[in-house]
Amino acid sequence: MAKKEAVKTVREPLFHVVKRDDLPWWKAWLIRVATIVIAIFLVGILSVVVTGQSFGGTYQIMFSGVFGRLFEGHTTMLWKYLQEIVILLSLALALTPAFKMKFWNCGAEGQALMGGLASIICMIELGDKLSYPVLLAVITITSIFAGALWGVIPAIFKAAFNTNETLFTLMMNYIATQIIAYYVYIKGGGSNVINPVSAGNFPSVGGNDYFVNIMIVSVITVVMYIYLKYSKQGYEISVVGESQNTARYIGINVKKVIIRTMIISGALCGITGMLLVAGKDHSININSVGGQGFTAILMSWLGQFNPFIMVVMTAIVVFLRLGVAKVADTALLNSSFSEIMVGIVILMLVGCEFFIHYSIKFKHKKEAAA
Amino acid sequence: MAKQPAIELKNITKVFGKVVANKDVNLTAYRGEILSILGENGSGKTTLMNMISGIYFPDEGQIFIDGQEAVITSPKDAFSYKIGMIHQHFKLVDVFSAAENIVLGLNEGKYNLNASAEKIKEISEQYGFELDPAKKIYTMSVSEKQTVEIIKVLYRGADILILDEPTAVLTPQETEKLFNILRRMRDDGKCIIIITHKLHEVLSLSDRVSVLRKGEYVGTVETAKTSEAELTEMMVGKKVSLNIDRSEPENVQDRLVIEDLECINREGVKILDDITFTARSGEILGIAGIAGSGQRELLEAIAGLQQVQYGEIIYNDPKTGEKEDLRNKTPMQIRELGVRLSFVPEDRLGMGLVGNMDIVDNMMLRSYRKGKSMFLERKAPKDLAMHIIDDLEVVTPGATTPVRRLSGGNVQKVLVGREIAASPTVLMAAYPVRGLDINSSYLIYNLLNEQKKKGVAVIFVGEDLDVLTELCDRIMVIGSGRITGIVDGRTTTKEEIGLLMTKSKQQGDDCNG
Structure with missing residues (x-):
């Protein structure tokens, strides 16, 4: 090749974004951990600016908001913290098989509410008719069934008509909310409140009301990890999620997998609803799940669909939520402050994934080197 | 002017x-x-x-x-x-x-x-x-x-x-x-x-x-x-000699008989029309044609991935001598019939393999259902993966590297290796050497030739006419979804195939579709 005139580079872009997939896992995690540290630091700074507290004081309040007087032997707050973690974690776990299949289930909220509704109906209607163990069994079965039903309806439509599951599951949330509102209206005698029901509550173990919830979700975490990684069904979920063409090519019945997986996802949401109603609130209202069905979407993502990483992620997010709530409380701010801070942290965590998957290359640098 | x-x-x-x-x-x-x-x-x-x-x-x-x-x-x-x-x-x-x-x-x-x-x-x-x-x-x-x-x-x-x-x-x-x-x-x-x-x-x-x-x-x-x-x-271009081995077909039997096949694509356009041919054991049948003339649909129709409007796909079982019609059977049903059909699709990472999964998990695609346990058995796939990495000289950091990280040639070795490991009776390969370097290409030709010697009916969809004329025993040319000719691979010329490829439907017979 003879000499050639250099091509003018007048209007080439200053930098461009290049996809990379060669980042070692430890570097990826370094970026994530760094982001979490920066995020917590940023939350501290913002809290200082808004509340006028000292920097160290802010973190102290945050810590006490989560753990209470743990070092003085009071474990109440710690249990409450764990309880908050497991509810969010349980929803994230429920969504994970669906997400791994690239079925964007945004209906955890509604599926959990339906599970909760099934629980409260059993507690109210059958509380004095069945023995305690039978009642618990009936609550469990009906909650699972109700959640699964709410999850499988969009899946059937997806499989049969290729409807958009994101919108469908989202709409199902509103239907569920209205059903709850209606039920509360009848049972609460128009007061929008159902007084706590004493029948069918989870037993307290060692004086701890939340122990059963925590145990159930711990078991689900391990089972979900095994299911996704080592079971044939989990493998099918991965194949369908990665490439439906490949799934068809090797003879996986894609529709069947979609429906089956959404039954599981919905059922686990239903269980979460049961944990909320029978294990925690002993009542229900339209805010029982309180938007955690949506936060769970992010938890599942940030956990890379790995149940054990999700445990860490939910622990961090719940810590910030409770901690900053206490900071806001002390400074007489309302709960929105806590929500804003958690929002910022999640946004940063999601944003850092960009730098894990892409790198930014400056054109002129490369040319100078060449 | x-x-x-x-x-x-x-x-x-x-x-x-x-x-x-x-x-x-x-x-x-x-x-x-x-x-x-x-x-x-x-x-x-x-x-x-x-x-x-x-x-x-x-x-x-x-x-x-x-x-x-x-x-x-x-x-x-x-x-x-x-x-x-x-x-x-x-x-x-x-x-x-x-x-x-x-x-x-x-x-x-x-x-x-x-x-x-x-x-x-x-x-x-x-x-x-x-x-x-x-x-x-x-x-x-x-x-x-x-x-x-x-x-x-x-x-x-x-x-x-x-x-x-x-x-x-x-x-x-x-x-x-x-x-x-x-x-x-x-x-x-x-x-x-x-x-x-x-x-x-x-x-x-x-x-x-x-x-x-x-x-x-x-x-x-x-x-x-x-x-x-x-x-x-x-x-x-001029004929380039590639020196690909080509043995005489032995023990030739009709393995796959396609009769009057017709397929319609999603837009309702006929993508395959009046396709009739036979794939024989111990022989490599080449398929030539301009891209998008229906090659993909033809292979997918045989593999059970494409709806067939009309016609028959008859498989002669070499063991039992029975005839099975594969038309409109799902890939699962085809396998349950005992038909050992291997298929190396054109879209390697989008269909043949899962890019984000490692080599072991990709090996499992064909075999994971085996056994009654609800859990996966990764031992055999792992052995197979190691075996393929050694035999086909796959360049990879290890068996647990996601296949999308491998180079094109190595991806193809993994895919072809897996499909051959199923010891097929029919092996279909769509553009198996596209994007591969010379050495990998020859490795694939040799693998196809080995399969031919084993008595497999090999169907090879290719684009390089030099390769087709040196590797295949017979070459079928399709244009716009129709067979425009089936020629002997040993006597044909590139020009002949080139002309058949560009021969499209005559104006007259197209009016009624």
């Missing part, structure tokens, strides 16, 4: 990774002429045109418009040089009307659809288009959509028009209509560049023909002074 060069390309080179798409291409197109760019698949026609229209930027070389050097870094730049490209796959907003699509992205000051519709009508009348500016895209036929695309670039004042395989989606009548319009534009002084691989269209439409082969510029001839034979030779 002193012609003015509208566009000149000098020493254009474009490289994607290791693949050289265009190498030192020189090309000139004049005002008031129609220039055809002719070449086989992968000869770099579309890449070259994409550089003119600002989608790619050349790595080396220069583009001159009207004698001035031009820097085209975006489609917007291309429009400022009055270059308009009509892509093979239309880029229109379905729910918008024709007029809305045409003015989309233009900054004319005021947004006035009525004025635009007037201008569209003017253009239509000038060149003989028929278009209702208010009609929505989703209600349009393919040819109407194409009309919108053409008017879109004319509306922007383009006087260099590039059409990428414009007739691929048209009926003969629509094609003739389009050609008349193009001729009118030429007479109006516009420069028309049309990418095609249909010889008879080239001859009937263009003034000059430039031929590309494997990314390189071969030459330009005047249409009036050339013939089909000359063009074919320019396109396929």
